[in-house]
Amino acid sequence: MNRIWTIAWKEIFLTYSDRSFLLILVTPLVLSTIIGFAFGGLSGNTLNIGAIDVAIVNLDEGTTANNQTFNYGTIFTDIFIPTDSAVTDANQCVIDGVVQPTEEQQPLSEIIQAVALISADAARAGVDDGTYQVAIIIPPDFSQNLAPVVGANIDDTPLPKTTLEVYASSGDALSGDIVRGIVAGISQQFVTGNVAVAATLNTFIAESQARPGFAVRFLAAQAAGTFQPDFSCAFSDALNTVTIQNEPLTAIQKQSNFVQILVQIGSAQALFFALFTSLFGLLSVYDERKNGTLQRMMVAPMPPSYILVGKILGNYLNVLLQVVLLMLGLTLIASLVEGRLLFIWGDLAWVSLLVVVISLSVSGVGSLIVGFARTQQQAQVVGPLINSGFAILGGAFGFTLPAIVGQFSPIYWGSQAFLSLANGNTDIGLNLLVLLVQGGVMFIVGSWLFNKRSGI
Amino acid sequence: MRNILTITLNDLRVFFADMGNVAGLVVLPVVLTLILGIATGGGGDNTVRLRVDFLDLDNTPESAQVLESLRNTNASLYFCPVDDGEETNCRLEDDETLTLELAQQRVRDGISEALIVIPAGYAEKLQTFEPVAIDYYSLADAVSGDIVLTALDAAVLEVNGAIVAAQVGVQIGDNFDPESDTPIFEDDATRAEFSQKVYDRATTYLAQQPLTIQYVVNQEVVENEISAATAGFGQSVPGQGSTFVMFTVMGGLFILIRERKQATLQRLVIMPITRAEILAGKALTYFTLGMIQYMIVFIVGVFSGMDFGDAPFAIFLTMVAFVVCIAALTFALATRISTEGQANGVSLLLSMTLAPLGGAWWPIEITPPIMQTIAQISPVYWAMSGFKEVIFYQGTLTDVLVPVGVLLAAAVVLFWIGVRGFKYG
Structure with missing residues (x-):
């Protein structure tokens, strides 16, 4: 088990010690903030757009x-x-x-x-x-x-x-x-x-x-x-007696527009970029083989399955850590903009469970793409297309598509669950189930195919 | 010049030999442009009826009047449970009664678009001119807008009109003859009766809608479906085109680093060609790829029935200026980047932030003034200004000179940085 952890830890270390990975962490935060500021002035009692x-x-x-x-x-x-x-x-x-x-x-x-x-x-x-x-x-x-x-x-x-x-x-x-x-x-x-x-x-x-x-x-x-x-x-409107009382239906509606958008778009963006981490994390096996690192591990005194499990576990933990960091980053941005400490995601236990499950689903997508692709280059081209497709369907770019289409994307199920929890609604059983089944199947099939492709 | 063309042709041959690159150049840009164009007005079914829960806790003619006004305001809405039928299915079980809790949950679950609650005692409060609030529940967000609330706003304006008329009528009756000691209303009942008559009369007059607002959007003739295409695709085609030009051209950053790593660049340097020719060849490659990317997305606009305005050369010039600027940016970045990972990260970061910031994903006008000011640091802002001038405002070549000038000026500075610090090995 120690050896599996060592390999997994190596994956995490390599990913997070690469300075360029910082850009993958920063991009969804910047993008969510831009979308939050862009649409934050569109509703409420005052309009914050130019004259x-x-x-x-x-x-x-x-x-x-x-x-x-x-x-x-x-x-x-x-x-x-x-x-x-x-x-x-x-x-x-x-x-x-x-x-x-x-x-x-x-x-x-x-x-x-x-x-x-x-x-x-x-x-x-x-x-x-x-x-x-x-x-x-x-x-x-x-x-x-x-x-x-x-x-x-x-x-x-x-x-x-x-x-x-x-x-x-x-x-x-x-x-x-x-x-x-x-x-x-x-x-x-x-x-x-x-x-x-x-x-x-x-x-x-x-x-x-x-x-x-x-x-x-x-x-x-x-x-x-x-x-x-x-x-x-x-x-004059002084004698108007009938008014409209906009009642908040959910906890998040009590927050500002900026925070509402940050939860909705930010969670979808976090998952979108986590898809890239999963994809490129597993693709690194090709470079390892080219550099001879994989061969060196293969001759080490341990079963080859340890290498596979360690690699896949490392990739899963990479995704999990990235989602957690992005959520913390979004929380920090919301707190800075609102000028007070604000945890925007709802019940911590449920959020933690969701992060664990959604990370499985996200790393499952990566395994499946890398497993199916015949070459590294093919995965590098097809992967971002599939990821972007999931992002479009899941509403990561500031516009939403009908649910019947969106449901094909794990980003849809994940971001909807995050939104529900932020609203104080813990009824996310269906989301967890879909993510677990969808992610589990992709994870298992993808890992099996990945094993064949990587030659471990 | 021949050397430059040889380098460019070779690079393009390598690029197009990979079917994955071709797919990246066509599939996602086309799909995203179509989705955004349709989502923002370029097609789709406008006859979809929206389900709204209407909970009338007062059950009086006055509360029914609110419903009637809502129907007049927006015919695409239907109200549950009153309108429950085959074509307007309320999704309520036979024995199910719509309670406040159930209705709230239906909105949360997305079964209903919104919930409108007329409180008990509504009519009584109207008659005594006391303030009364209609409760409104919806999950509509700032991004998607709220058409039910817009309809309710208009209905409430109408209801208030009749109330104001009744109040003013009674007030004038009370002050009917200030010099007389005998009030015109013998008692409260007569007063209330008079008020009701003014209210009923005002309601009748208001229902005739003596004033209508004709909302005309230029290029939008109802009979001509092309107009909606221009509204939706007019934003998505230049917007997504510019976004994917950034992806494609800045993808060159990755190729440059890889060529440096694989020593292809170094091999070129020792050949009998000048370094300026090498750089020009590379720049021409990215420029060509950028223009091809623009053409692919604009062809989507052509097939979608979009009106590109009357100055195609102005659009072409804006495209050229933007692609040159992004190619220059790529060269400038190449001086500071040393690994493929950094190249991927930087191009992703810049493409994904400069595009929405500059108004490629949504009209820049909807953003706060400060965002519109910040947006000017993005080349996308200037490209979109040029495109919109021609597509929406009948602009000519003269109208795009400022955005084109800004883009070319930025390109000169960035090229200078890029050429000066370019590393061949």
Whole structure:
């Protein structure tokens, strides 16, 4: 047994004393951190991406109601390109002399950098040539069709409709989606305001028609000029009562986006690079034969099977150690970024069991590739292709494929299990079973083939 | 020149004699480009319906209104258990009741995309204008986005619109005639009745959707399926092309070290050719391999129906500048690297980090400003800028001059480092 350990230890020593192996350890950490930072700013209450260049074209011709001329297009434009404080004051909702608090939102200027243009074609052309990322085009009938329709018996009359155009570039779909969401929110405020005005006044009119007493008072108040409705609250979000409460479903959802991505992508990346260690670790047998080291071991006073077992055990331990080091590295990165000590992987006992099993599966893949390949060069070419295929299927590159496809990859089963444990869910029996069976079969078949190829 | 070509042709012959190299040059780049292109909009089934659990603990017309608004907002969603049917299978057993715990578990298990819970007392709170929260559960992450939440956001905006209208209506009724001592609402019941009428009327008006937002993406005409291909493959083709050019060209680092180890380089040195010719021959080899790699990936784009813009020469020039820059980087690295293991590690590290950092795997615009600034150290950033100018923004030759200039300037510096410190033995 000592001899097997000696050979295994030699494998570990050779791998970890090679300075170039440091690069294999560093690459998944750097890559996971890049992906974490890249996607970390995409959700939550604030958007952490650069300000989006927007062109606004206000073609609104305005409208007149109750002897007042107003132009919603101008108000809309002023929200994106503030000119004075009057606009923000106009949106304030005051009840009994008290300004009602509105929902705290990320300032629009942090998300959007807008300019006003006069031509819709120029704005679209600006998006086409990349000068602007998105264009908003307010139509000429915006105010006219949005203005409240008030009168007797008009409930059955269809409301006039208007259309705002958000023009985006196919080269920057995300900016288009963000601006569309913002425009939808702001324009809904206009719609709500006008609908509130129409619904209120039309209800007053309907009540007057139904109840003569009410009608007398309503007409009298109008005639005396005491009926001065203040609809400013209808155009503010201060009276919104329904909110969405985003409830965390798992432990990891309580963490930042960066940590969530680090667990998901980092574990997949760790396994992806461990596949390379397994592959190149076993391939070293060819170099050993070339250098005569293998022959020297063969003539040593021990059964040849010791060499095989020692080599395979060493390779397994190499993978195991690498996965552990990468997980520690990812934990360190998460702690540094979050500014507090953070263990991101969940229950330590289950994580340890998973690492033991996944290392078997990963080294099984390596054994199988080296065992099947007829030459060292063939394994060097086919191996990375297979490893990369598993990484793509397993979601190691920042995008996920349907589970039915992903399930062919041990990286999928491994990273899903890591994610479950990080979520506090220890129900990973199926993952362990699949990895154990998948890895075990590959390990046994691969070791047998490897034995034949290596000539031990 | 003849000597240079001889070295290049010989190196290329050796490279292509190995079928493994050919497979590496074609299989993975093509597969990855196709997968990424399809995943980011270049194809696939857009008619897939998503299962969402909707737990209505209030069972009132008001809570049903939320469901109705959700349906109007996104027709691809179906809601369980209310929509359980043959085509919209909720995957619930016959006697199974959807409880909060079960629904949460279904989301955790991936059976449902999300869970929306309307709390008990929802309608009552609406009527008294008290704050009320709709609970939302989902495992959607920042990378994949959350279309159910987007639909819920829009539905809540609509519901809030009617509530705001009712509140404003009542408020105006309360202040109907400030000079009169007699309130317009005789009692709370009349007041509530008036509020309900304004609410119902507002709901009716809002359901007519007086304002719609027409979202137009340039190059995207609904009838023309090619547009989606440009959106998806427009990112994946130049992105994966640049990534694999780095793999292929920087793979030369390994070959250089091996040639040095096997004394092939030393043999070349003692032949009657200049050292400049040797280096030029090697550089031309990597340049040719890089261009072949780009061509293979761009052919995927052609067959996927991608629109490459109107300036093919600008795209070609960007390719040339990027490949030259990476070849120069390979030579510069060769001065510092002495083992095959180091060569493998360094080329893997640089390819796998500079590519995503520079925006090859996803649009650089989605990253935080600081990442966009750091990205500029990657040659991939400049190559992608050039490609995107032409593919997405109708750019011409003039528009790619800056990225091409940066890449060529970097190439000059890196070549100078590489040539100056190149070790032949």
